[in-house]
Amino acid sequence: MVDPVADPLAEVLLHLLVGVGLGALIGLEREQSESGGMFAGSRTFPLFALYGGLVSEFFPRMLPLAIGALVVPLTVAYAGKIRFEEDIGLTTVMAALLTAILGAIAMHSDTGAIVAIVVGGTVTVLLSIKDPIHEFAENIEETERLASAKFILVVLVVLPTLPNRPLDALYGLNPRFIWLMVVFVTGLGFVAYVLAQFLDPEQGIAVTGVIGGFVSSTATTVSMAEKTTQNETLYHICAFAVVIASIVMFPRALIEVAVVNPELLPSVAVPLGAMTVVGTVAAGALYWRTTSDETVEPDELSNPFRLRPALLFGVVFALVLLVSEHAHEWFGTSGVYATAFLSGLADVDAMTITLSRLAAEGTISTQVATTGIVIAAIANTLVKAALAWLLGTYRLGRLVSIVLGVVVASGLVLLVI
Template sequence: MAEPIVDPLLLRIFIAFGLGALIGLEREQAESGGSFAGSRTFPLFALIGAVSQAFFPGLLPTVILALVVPLTVAYVAKVLTEHDIGLTTLTAAILTVLLGALTVHSERGAVFAIVIGGVVTVLLSAKPTIHGVVDRVDKSERRATLKFVLVVFVVLPLLPNRELDIVYGLNPRFIWFMVVFVTGLSFVAYILSRVIGARHGIALTGILGGFVSSTATTVSMAERTSEAPDIYRISAFSVVVASVVMFPRALVEVAVVNPALLPEVVVPLGAMTVVGLVLAGIGYWRSTLEPTIEADLENPFRLQPALFFGLVFAAVLVASQFANSRFGDAGIYATAFFSGLADVDAITLTLSRLAADGEISPAVATTGIVIGAIANTLTKVGLVWVLGTRRLGERVSVALGIVAVVGIVVVLL
C-alpha cells in the first residue's frame, strides 16, 4: 500500500493551525480583541494544544494551566489600560488551545474541532447582531427566559430516564425533553420574528408566526381583520401560511423522535405544504395591499405554558396507548382527531414515539399525524369565522379546505 503524501498527524496539526488562524483573524478585527491577541497569537495557541496532545497528552492540563497565568496577566493589563473587562477573547484563547488538542486526538475529534471552530468564529463575529437581538427583547422577557432555561437544566438531569408505573408507564425525562424541544423550536422562531418580522412584512410574519404558534397567529390576524376589514386578503395569506408552516414543523418533530418514520410522513405533509404555499402565493399575488402588521406572539419560554404542554403531551400519549389497545387503529385515529383540534405537536410526538416503540405501524402513525394536522387546520377555519370577517372566512376556508382534501387523498392512495 502506498504511503500517504502527507503524514496524517502533520495534516491535523495544519488543520489546528488553520482553526487558530481563523479565530485569530476574527479577533484581530474585533475592537476589544485585537490588542489582547490576534492573527499571530491564536494559531500559536492552537499549535500548543495540538503538539501537547500529540506528543505529551499527559501534560496537556499542565500546559493549559501554564498558559492561564500569562493570559491572566495580559487580561489584567488590558483592563487597566483600556478599561475593557470583556472575557470573550480570553475565553476564545483557552478554547483555541482545546480545539488544537481535539484536532489531533482522533478523526472524530478533528471533525468536531472543525465544526466547533466554525461555530465559534460565527458567534464571535455576530456580536452586533446578538446584541441587537437582546436589545429587542425587554427585561421581563429576558427574566422569563433565564428562569425557564434554569429550570430546564436543573429539572432534566433529575428526572428518571425510565418508564414508571406510577405515571402510567411514562418516561418522565422523555416527556420533559419533548417539552424543551418543542418550546425551543418555538423560541428560535419567536426571536427571529422579533428581529426581522416587522421589517419584512406580512409574509415573514405568517411563516415565523406559524413556527411559534399557528393558532395565536390565526387569532391575531382574525381580530385585526375584524378591526380593519380591508386587510382581509393579507390576513388570509398570513393565516394560510402560518397553518401550512405547521406541517414542516411536524416533520422536524418526527425527524427528532423517529427518523425512520420521516420518509412516510413527508409525502402527505409535504404535499399539503406545497399546495398550501401555492394557494397562499396566489392569494398574495392578487392582493393590492401590503401593510406591515405583526401577530401578537408571546415568548414561548414561559413555565406555565410549557408545563401545560407537558401535561397535554403525557395525556395524549397515555390516551393513545389506551385507545390502541382497546379499539385498535380506529382508537388511534379518534384520539388524533380530537387532540389535533387543540394541538398538533402532542399527537405528532406521541405517534412518532409509539411507532418507534413498535406499538403501532408506520402507516397508522402517518395517517394519525395527518388526521391531527387536518383537525388543527379545521380549528383555524373555525377561528377565522368566529373572530374575523366573512370575506376572511371564505378565503381561508377555500385554501385550507383544499389543503385538507389533498392530505386525505394522499393518505388514502
C-alpha cells in the first residue's frame, strides 16, 4: 500500500493546494475590500498562485521568464484600472505578483510551503489593515518619522559593517552581537509603541500599563506618580498602572532569555513566572477595588526608535558585559550578584542579556545566571516602589510598595528554595 505522505504525487498536490489556498485568501481580501475592483478578485488570485506553482514544479528554469511574462497582462489590466476607475494604487498589482511567487515558493519544499504560509498570512494582514496603517502614518509627527528613519538607516548601514568576532581593542567584546541586542531591545519597545498608536485611551489603563511596561516601565511609573499629585483620588488606578508596568518587565526578560540562550529559559521561567503570576493577581485585586468612575488619561509614549537612547543602551550593555565577566573572575558569584543588583537599579535588559550570554558561553552556571537575573529584576522593582514614594502621594507609595513587596518576596522565596 502506498503511503499517501510519501507519495510524490500527493506531495505535489498538497503543496499546490497550499499555494492556491493562499491565493484564495489574498483574493478574498482584495475583493471584500473592493480594492481589486475590475482588476482581480477571489477567482483571479488563486489562478496567479496556480500559475506560479505549476511553472515552478514542471518548468523551474522558466520561472523568471514566466513571472516576467505575467507583468504584461498585469500592466494592461492596471492601465485599464486607471482608465475606468481612476485608481493608480499599485497595491493590488504587487499583491498579484507576490501571489504568483508564493505559489512557486510553496512548491519548492516543505520549508518553502511553511515560508509561503507565513508570508501569505502577513500579506493578508497588511492588506486588511489599510485604514489603520494610513491613520498611524498620518498621526506620526515629522520629528518621529525622522527619528525612526535615522535609526533604521543606521541599523541597515552599521550592522553589516561590524565585525562578528571578539576584538582585542574592545576588550574581547563582539561589536555585532552588542548592536544586535541594541536593535532587539529597542524593537521590543517599538512594537509596543506601534500598538499604542492603534489603541484608544478608553480601552483601559491596563493596556496603558502593559504597553508602558514594554516601552519604559520607569517612565510609566513617573507619569502615574505625577498624576496622583495632581489628583490624589486617582491613587488606586495609578497604582494599578504602575504594578502592571512593573510586572511586564518579567515576561519581557523571559523573551530576551529565550532569544539569547533558550537553554536557560526553563530555569529562569520558574521565579520570573511566579513573580508575574503573583503580580497579576495583586494587580487584579487593585483593579477590583478601583471604582468604575476612576479614569486617567495616559501620557503619549515616546518613540523608542531614537538614536541617542539606543546608543546609550549599547554603551551600558557593553559596560555591564565587561564588568560582569571581570566580577566573576575576581570575586566569583558574589561579584556577579552585586553587579546584577547595581545594574538592575538602572536597567534590567542589559543584565538579563549579559547573564544569558555568559551562561551560554559556559562562563557562569545556569544557577548563577538565573539568580543574577532575578536579583536585577528585584532591584528594578524596588526602584519603581521608590519612585512612587518620592514622586507620588503617600497613599500611592504605600500601596505600590505593599503590592510590589509581595511580588519581590515571592521571587526571593523561590531563589532560597
